[in-house]
Amino acid sequence: MGKRSRTRSREQAADGEVGPRQPCPCGSGRRYKHCHGAPGGAAPVFVQRPLEGMPSECDLVALRELVPAATAPLPLTGEHADRSVQLCTLLPGAAPAMVRESGEVWLGLQVVHNFGDPSRDLAAVLLEALGQSEAGPVGLGSDPGEGPRLQDLVADEPLRITVHDGFDYWVADLPDSSELAAALEQANDQVDPTDRLTSVEAAYWTNVGSKEHLRWVMPEPEGQLLDALARLHEADRDRLVPDSRLVGMFRAHGLLAPVWDLPVGTGAEALEEPAERFAKDLAEALAEPADLTAEQRSARNGLANRQVTIR
Incomplete structure (x- = not known):
């Protein structure tokens, strides 16, 4: 009994066009049909090493993924050099950022935006917080698109990191209350020394x-x-x-x-x-x-x- 011959259908593209299964010309490494050829346009381009080039890249990765409670002053450059920014592993409610009553900005690291480049996403949240005059949380509801990355905003200085036993830094500048104490106790129970x-x-x-x-x-x-x-x-x-x-x-x-x-x-x-x-x-x-x-x-x-x- 002879074997049935099998053929593979190949998607052909017209001259000058990119086939759906070919690499996207944008350089993302994705197939065209999953990138700029996808409905609605390009999918987010994944950046494999988003914090590369920052003075404390390894510590930033650790704070984002491994360390439960830590803070570090984040020195900025350019027009925002005079603003006080505190980098935090985690913020109340897992907020991406917060503006405090003092005007200080807190930027949370342990937030997942799924827009492909955490450095750009962190920069977008930081800029939003720096431009917000009222105290409160700051979020990132959609892909911020083209814009600066965190490397573009931060001064070329190593971080001065403080590791905490818990999240008491959340309320260090707030009046004591039983509600805050209960929430803090619950959060601190999740922290390993x-x-x-x-x-x-x-x-x-x-x-x-x-x-x-x-x-x-x-x-x-x-x-x-x-x-x-x-x-x-x-x-x-x-x-x-x-x-x-x-x-x-x-x-x-x-x-x-x-x-x-x-x-x-x-x-x-x-x-x-x-x-x-x-x-x-x-x-x-x-x-x-x-x-x-x-x-x-x-x-x-x-x-x-x-x-x-x-x-």
């Missing part, structure tokens, strides 16, 4: 009750970082303290955040010297020009299989 290490950048210890972890957002390109971590893992040089273990990593906004399990009772202070030492070992591993050995490639595959993508 967290500290930022001082010996290295963007490394955060946390205690989740049954375990302690170190989550460390790193700036190196994913492929290079995986190679370096594999070299250290295969050589058993990735243990920060006895009985600690590199268990995997998060991927968020184009960066990797390796995660270590730690013995209960370790605490943040005990990690300062080991983290500093590991940073030096990692720098050496990153500079190693030789190809990975078979054992190192196996270690790399194991690490790559233990990644969880957050965004």
Whole structure:
């Protein structure tokens, strides 16, 4: 019995036109039918590493994805340089931004707008808040379209981050009330104890009750970082303290955040010297020009299989 021949129908485009299944000419990487050829126009273009170029990119990713309660003054440049802006992990009601009675603007990081570029969305919310004269929340109800990104508005200075035990900073400038106290207690119950290490950048210890972890957002390109971590893992040089273990990593906004399990009772202070030492070992591993050995490639595959993508 002969096999039935099969043909694949191909969508043909007229001369000078883009076929529905071809890459969109805008450079988004999407097929034309899912981008500028979609009903209603282009879909949002996803920016893989939206906070790249900011002085504290790794800390910003950590505050947006991993740290429950933290704040940092956000220095602006240009016409808004004299305005006081406070960057916050989370605001009451998960508001994107707030204008306080004092005129200070609070910008929330842990907000999802789904418009493709978090940096542009944060900038749009910030500009809206800076232009609002009355105290209250500020939102972003629709795609803001073309406009500045956060990198265009923020001064080239590292952030001065304060990690909090809870969300008491929400009400620090407000009169006490039983209603506020109840809401605050409920919010604080969701906060795991967290500290930022001082010996290295963007490394955060946390205690989740049954375990302690170190989550460390790193700036190196994913492929290079995986190679370096594999070299250290295969050589058993990735243990920060006895009985600690590199268990995997998060991927968020184009960066990797390796995660270590730690013995209960370790605490943040005990990690300062080991983290500093590991940073030096990692720098050496990153500079190693030789190809990975078979054992190192196996270690790399194991690490790559233990990644969880957050965004």
